[in-house]
Amino acid sequence: MAPAVLIENLQKRYGSVEAVKNVSFKIEPGEIFGLLGPNGAGKTTTLRALCTLITPDAGRLEVSGVSVIDQPRIARQRLGYVAQEVALDKVLTGRELLQLQAAIYHIPGKLAKERIDQAIGLLGIEDWADKKTGTYSGGIRKRLDLAAGLLHQPDVLVLDEPTVGLDIDSRVAVWDFLRQLRDSGTTVLITSHYLEEVDALANRVAIIDQGVVIATGTPSELKDRVGGDRITLRIREFSPTEEAEKAKALLAPLAMVQEVIINTAQGNSLNLVVTPQSDALMQIQQSLQNAGLPIFGIAQARPSLDDVYLAATGKTLMDAELAAAGSRDLKAEKKQSMR
Numbered sequence: 001m002a003p004a005v006l007i008e009n010l011q012k013r014y015g016s017v018e019a020v021k022n023v024s025f026k027i028e029p030g031e032i033f034g035l036l037g038p039n040g041a042g043k044t045t046t047l048r049a050l051c052t053l054i055t056p057d058a059g060r061l062e063v064s065g066v067s068v069i070d071q072p073r074i075a076r077q078r079l080g081y082v083a084q085e086v087a088l089d090k091v092l093t094g095r096e097l098l099q100l101q102a103a104i105y106h107i108p109g110k111l112a113k114e115r116i117d118q119a120i121g122l123l124g125i126e127d128w129a130d131k132k133t134g135t136y137s138g139g140i141r142k143r144l145d146l147a148a149g150l151l152h153q154p155d156v157l158v159l160d161e162p163t164v165g166l167d168i169d170s171r172v173a174v175w176d177f178l179r180q181l182r183d184s185g186t187t188v189l190i191t192s193h194y195l196e197e198v199d200a201l202a203n204r205v206a207i208i209d210q211g212v213v214i215a216t217g218t219p220s221e222l223k224d225r226v227g228g229d230r231i232t233l234r235i236r237e238f239s240p241t242e243e244a245e246k247a248k249a250l251l252a253p254l255a256m257v258q259e260v261i262i263n264t265a266q267g268n269s270l271n272l273v274v275t276p277q278s279d280a281l282m283q284i285q286q287s288l289q290n291a292g293l294p295i296f297g298i299a300q301a302r303p304s305l306d307d308v309y310l311a312a313t314g315k316t317l318m319d320a321e322l323a324a325a326g327s328r329d330l331k332a333e334k335k336q337s338m339r
């Protein structure tokens with residue numbers, strides 16, 4: 001059986017910017033696959049190339065064995081795409097918008113009505129279906145957008161940041177719906193920078209950074225590869241570099257410490273990987289006390305997907321988000337100054 005999605009050596013450049021340098025992954029039929037990474041990592045570009053919305057510079061892209069590049073019309077029939085930004089005609093009711101979507105896909109009238117009624121019921125929007133979409137909350141708008149992407153019953157549903165900006169109740173409702181889709185045999189590809197969302201939903205994950213896939217596997221596999229417990233240590237709220245380096249030199253030789261990373265983006269906090277043992281915190285605290293170093297805060301936890309990202313890139317996803325935001329602000333300031 002052909003993979004539900006196959007992407008090999010995808011590359012896309014916008015002028016001097018390499019949005020996607022070399023992305024490769026494969027998705028099996030009937031799984032939820034998460035593409036995780038910060039804003040600007042190349043997630044949306046990858047999805048838009050897969051959904052025939054942009055032409056890649058290089059690479060192989062297939063949906064259920066159909067080439068997206070050579071047979072885009074057939075590929076579109078097998079894809080459902082829900083973009084990050086919801087675009088609805090505010091004067092139409094939800095039902096009218098779904099009827100329009102069904103007409104675009106040439107779904108016959110009787111079958112269209114059945115599918116529309118089914119989608120409305122599955123997504124729990126019966127009370128809103130005959131009201132104008134301009135009156136919808138963000139969560140209801142997103143559910144209607146999901147319904148529109150499913151009317152033609154695609155093999156693969158592609159979702160770009162499906163729960164961004166939603167309240168927790170709406171997020172949980174979307175999560176439950178995506179699990180139902182998976183259980184019914186639909187393949188789901190989602191992008192997200194919400195770690196808990198990907199961890200909770202995805203059968204497998206690809207982590208993308210600066211246009212390159214840096215890790216692929218199940219969430220458990222990725223966390224197991226990192227190994228050890230995580231300890232986050234702050235000598236002070238904002239530690240001097242010299243003090244952080246002193247603490248690192250002191251703790252690195254300890255038998256249970258596997259790795260120490262100084263996180264400069266978070267006030268020179270220290271991120272330690274330690275072999276799981278009950279007295280790790282006690283030993284670290286004792287070593288720092290003996291050296292006369294204070295402790296502003298310390299915590300121990302099992303590995304997370306953020307730890308996977310940290311181990312691969314030397315920064316957390318939050319750090320990457322902040323750096324990307326700063327870069328965008330700087331570019332905007334330069335453009336403004338040139339006017």
